[in-house]
Every structure is written in C-alpha cells, then in structure tokens.
Amino acid sequence: MLFTASTVKDTLPNVQRFVQGSLAGGIDHMFVLLDAPGAEGQAEVREWLETQPHVTCIPTGKEWWAGDRPAQLNFRQRINANLLKQVLSGFGWAEWLFHVDGDEVVQVDREVLETVPAEVPAVQLAPLEAVSRMHWDEDPTWFKTPLGDDDLALLFALGVIDKPSNGAYFHGHAFGKSGIRPQEAGWLTLHKALDLDREPLEVFRHESLRLLHYESYSGEDFVRKWTAMVASGPTASFRAARGTTADALRALIGKNLGEEKARIYLMKLFERTTEDDFETLRDLGLLVEVDPRRGEATPRAFPDGGRAAMLAALDAVRPEPKRHFHPGQEGEGGDASAVRGVRRLLRRS
Structure with a gap:
C-alpha cells in the first residue's frame, strides 16, 4: 500500500482537492495531521476528513504534543512524518510513505513503483507547479514543469522570468518531494530522504512519479x-x-x-x-494540462486486520515524546535511543 503523511492547516475546499486528487492519483491511504485543530474552519475540515474511509485524521493539539510543541512548522512536519514512518515500519504491506504538504497532490504509477529495485530505498516525485493567475474559475488545471537551459534562456530574454533558472521560474520549491520504504533505516525531511548519518539516500526517478504543487496559484x-x-x-x-x-x-x-x-x-x-504570463507560457508549449480529480486509480484496502493493527500502533505512540522523531538539527535533534525504545513499544503493541 502507498501512504502519505501531511501536516496541514487549510480551507476545506483545498483539503478536499488535496485528498481527492491524491487518492485518484494512486495513493491508498492518507495520514492528515491537523496542525491547529482549534483554529477557525478546522472543525469542518476534521468533520469531513473523519468521513473519508481512506484517511486517518490526527488532530495535533496539546494532548498530541504533551506540552512540548515545537515552535517551527518545519520541525512539526518532520516529526509527524517520521513518527508515522515508524508506525508503518512493522507492516510488510506498507510499501511507500510520501511526505507531502496540503497544497500538493501526488500522482504515481503503481506499476512503475513495482519496478523499483529492492535495494533502492527511496523515490523522488518531480514537481509540477500550478500557473499563478489572478483568478481561476475552478481549480487550476495548467501546470509548469522544470525547464531546460534553452527554454529558461528564452523566457529570460522575453522578460517572463528574472533569471534563467528553475528557481526563478517556480514560485515554490523546484526539488519535488520524496517517498521512502517505511522499513528503511532512515529519515524523511521536507524534500529528501536521508540515511541515519543524514546523507541523501539513493532515489529512483521516473516521469510518471510526480507532484502537483498549488503554490500561490491565484x-x-x-x-x-x-x-x-x-x-x-x-x-x-x-x-x-x-x-x-x-x-x-x-x-x-x-x-x-x-x-x-x-x-x-x-x-x-x-x-x-x-x-x-499564462498566455505566453501556453503559446510556447511549456505547460501541461492536468485535472487530478479525474485520475483513474482506486485506493486499495488494508489487508485483513491491517487497519486495526496500524491504529493500535498509532495509539501506542500517542503519549510518547515526539521530538525524538526529528531527523536532527542543533537544538532540536533526534534521540536514537528514544526512537529504539518506541520501536520496542510498537513491536509489543
């Protein structure tokens, strides 16, 4: 099964696009952690998420953080993703976990993922960014892809971008996002999968593995x-x-x-x-048209007893300190001994 982990605070329509698009794009089950469950509009988001059979909604309030909520969103995102990686690590049917944001939609070809060599621990999702326009009548369906040097030079010469680089062409990240085998000894960051020494893991790439990013699209x-x-x-x-x-x-x-x-x-x-400059980009043939909700994938169900076992493993870590699951930065580093202790706890659950 294919999973995503996301820490979100967004409007209900945006959350619905994120969930429905990723499930139609090949994901089987989504962990959606509400970053501010008591904030305005989040009650209706939670109510809707809890009706979705292929979503596990996790409000991350005071009880979740046990009074030790990291101040930085990036830290909370990494902690939540790696905690869920650990929750899934004991289940052979958990094939991949992708760490994505709520303004991103995953699109993957399951048959391609099945060809990833067993020794390769991670995959990379290439970014497609929604074209930014003052107004869209509906959800954006036109996306920019990373460009080669010639096209970047053309856009720079035309005054469409400030520099001939994908960093200037994209308003958000141009790196994409990663997925990791939950059983792999490593970490998920915001974009990369790292080994225990925090060095980038070997990744598999394919044009059918991609990420739609709705960054400041209107x-x-x-x-x-x-x-x-x-x-x-x-x-x-x-x-x-x-x-x-x-x-x-x-x-x-x-x-x-x-x-x-x-x-x-x-x-x-x-x-x-x-x-x-939507018209110029489209005239030059630099855009692709995608409607993620029209994807043809159907989420696969858990194996017998799998969902209950996963929820039991999740319940086992709810009262545990969470900072131990951060890949490590000065002042907020991961604690390997604590993580091993949680692993033992999960094996008993």
Whole structure:
C-alpha cells in the first residue's frame, strides 16, 4: 500500500482537492495531521476528513504534543512524518510513505513503483507547479514543469522570468518531494530522504512519479497564505531563491499594518512578483494540462486486520515524546535511543 503523511492547516475546499486528487492519483491511504485543530474552519475540515474511509485524521493539539510543541512548522512536519514512518515500519504491506504538504497532490504509477529495485530505498516525485493567475474559475488545471537551459534562456530574454533558472521560474520549491520504504533505516525531511548519518539516500526517478504543487496559484490564495504569515510576526521565513519577493514580504510583515491593509499590498505584490504570463507560457508549449480529480486509480484496502493493527500502533505512540522523531538539527535533534525504545513499544503493541 502507498501512504502519505501531511501536516496541514487549510480551507476545506483545498483539503478536499488535496485528498481527492491524491487518492485518484494512486495513493491508498492518507495520514492528515491537523496542525491547529482549534483554529477557525478546522472543525469542518476534521468533520469531513473523519468521513473519508481512506484517511486517518490526527488532530495535533496539546494532548498530541504533551506540552512540548515545537515552535517551527518545519520541525512539526518532520516529526509527524517520521513518527508515522515508524508506525508503518512493522507492516510488510506498507510499501511507500510520501511526505507531502496540503497544497500538493501526488500522482504515481503503481506499476512503475513495482519496478523499483529492492535495494533502492527511496523515490523522488518531480514537481509540477500550478500557473499563478489572478483568478481561476475552478481549480487550476495548467501546470509548469522544470525547464531546460534553452527554454529558461528564452523566457529570460522575453522578460517572463528574472533569471534563467528553475528557481526563478517556480514560485515554490523546484526539488519535488520524496517517498521512502517505511522499513528503511532512515529519515524523511521536507524534500529528501536521508540515511541515519543524514546523507541523501539513493532515489529512483521516473516521469510518471510526480507532484502537483498549488503554490500561490491565484491572487486570493497568495493573500490567504501571506496574510497568515503577516499574522505570525516578523520571524516568518521564506524560500531564499525568491530573492526580491522574499525581501519585500519581510519588509511588509515588519510594517505591522494589520490584516485588512496588508491584504491590499499583498495583492499588489502578487501582481508584480508572482502572477505568471499564462498566455505566453501556453503559446510556447511549456505547460501541461492536468485535472487530478479525474485520475483513474482506486485506493486499495488494508489487508485483513491491517487497519486495526496500524491504529493500535498509532495509539501506542500517542503519549510518547515526539521530538525524538526529528531527523536532527542543533537544538532540536533526534534521540536514537528514544526512537529504539518506541520501536520496542510498537513491536509489543
């Protein structure tokens, strides 16, 4: 079976697109961890998720973190993904676990995954990014793919991008996301799969293994995302490759304008820094059209007793300290002995 792990805080329509698209795109079961279950709108998200037979919804409130909730979202995401990797590690039917965000949709060819050599522990999902337009009548269906040097040079010469690089062409990450065999001794980060020495694992790549990324795809989505960042204060972080855009957003956040006034300037920033030249990109044949909800995959069921065993393993780690499952950074490092203790606990469950 194929699994995803995601720590999310989003609107119900966006969560529905994320879930329905990934299940139609080849995923069998999704772990959706609500990062702020008490926040506005999250009750209806939880209610909907709990009706979905191929989703395990996990509210990560005070009880989940046992009073030790990491301040940084990136840390919480990594911890949650690696905890679930450990939960699945004892089940042979758990073939792959992908760590993805709530604004991403997984699309994989199961037959291709079956050809991955047994000695290769990880796979890479190539990114496709939704074209950013001021308004979409429905969900975006046109996506950008990573480009070669010639096409990047053409777009730069036409003034479509600021630099002839995929980092300038994409508004979000251009690296993609990884999946790992749950039984592999390693870690999942935001984008990569690492071994126990935190070196990148060997990965398998194929054009049919991809990720649709809905990064700031409309003016409204850009404002929604960055209004939340404005509310979080001047310590918010940004992808370094966004350069001038990131500097402008830092400056705007530092003005403490308040949500309503910040929205006006965020929309101006979207127009000047993020909105794509859709017509040019389509005329040049650089876009692909994809509607993920029209995927033909049907989620596969757990083997007999498998779901109950998985939930029992999950219940076994609920009261445990969670920071031990972080791959490790100074000040928030993983504790290998604690992880081994949880492994023993899971084997007994």
